[in-house]
Amino acid sequence: MRSLNELILKKDSKFELGGSYKPAVNYQCVTTLESFVKKDEILLYGKDLSEISTDVSFARLAFLQINNLEDDDTAYKAIKELEFIKYNMNLDGYMMRASTMDKREQVRIAKTAINSSISFEKVLFL
Template identity: 35%
Template sequence: MHLYDNLIAESLELAENTGFRELPAGGHALWEAEAEQRLIFQKDMAYELGGGGLPAVSALAFTSLPAKADRLLLCGPDLPRLKADSPYARLTILHVDGGDWQDDQQAYRLLRQMEYTRYHVYPRGFMMRISTSAGREPVRVSREALKNGLDFTQAGRLFLEAYHRHPQVRAVTLLFVTAPDFPYGLLAEKAVRMEAVTNSLDQIWNNLAMDCRSCQLKPVCDEVEGLRELHFSREKGKAPTQAHQGL
């Protein structure tokens, strides 16, 4: 799985240029995870990440590049230091076993299971208000949770544990961003392109797009190395060449 690698590198470069710090990713999550999303009303809210007209970017990418361990990264102030609504972004990079992606049906199932996890982790006092159609992920943070010690380390570890319930996930890189000077617009563009790659895989694995002349996703295949070959190998009923196995 290398289809997202260029987008991953470009996204992490944005974080490097802004400046980030490593949060402790090891150990078990000590913060409580709710069984389902619980509402945080405005009267109980300390602030909202990505609230109002502020950026609220969410991005997910997959790669077979090796990673020694999980990483939690933060650009900007941590939750306890924020005093008002802030711009926000969350970038998730899943390092997966490349061999698990060579069978179409298995690959499609794994992709959807991991996407489901992305939106179904509920740290107490951290209410995600996700709009997949708008590509936004604002988060309400409760005053009580902050008082009890909620920060990105606690919330992040819950996400890490949830992703590791999938045995194909070898490591996770999770980036949170609250820096006011971060280029959220550029990351949002890359998030759209990541989603376009995922949608292309969806169509290819389900045999929904086989005519390049009429396919709306042709620009994605033109741009992403390996995607076009995967497309044609599916059309001809052949396995991908050795160079592109484990995309």
């Protein structure tokens, strides 16, 4: 189920990915070279959300291959559109907080979401 821009307060959260000053990074790497991104896939390293009970480190790395674009301005606009899509997801009990300056991305998971069997699969395939 989706909600629009849900705010999850600390007292309502079960844990944070990247919380308690643990490392939390976000990188989006874009290339026009097909050899860098050989196939579409999503890989999860570590525990799924239902297996986490306390704040943990978190990293989201995205490697995207795009067509060769005409100029730098067109490429910039295309990359910004991809970023908008990533941050435009809304899932009950899942709140993303990001700092582009620090390349830091934290995720707050609500207690109610854990009770509703939230998983990275549900997050990724809305």
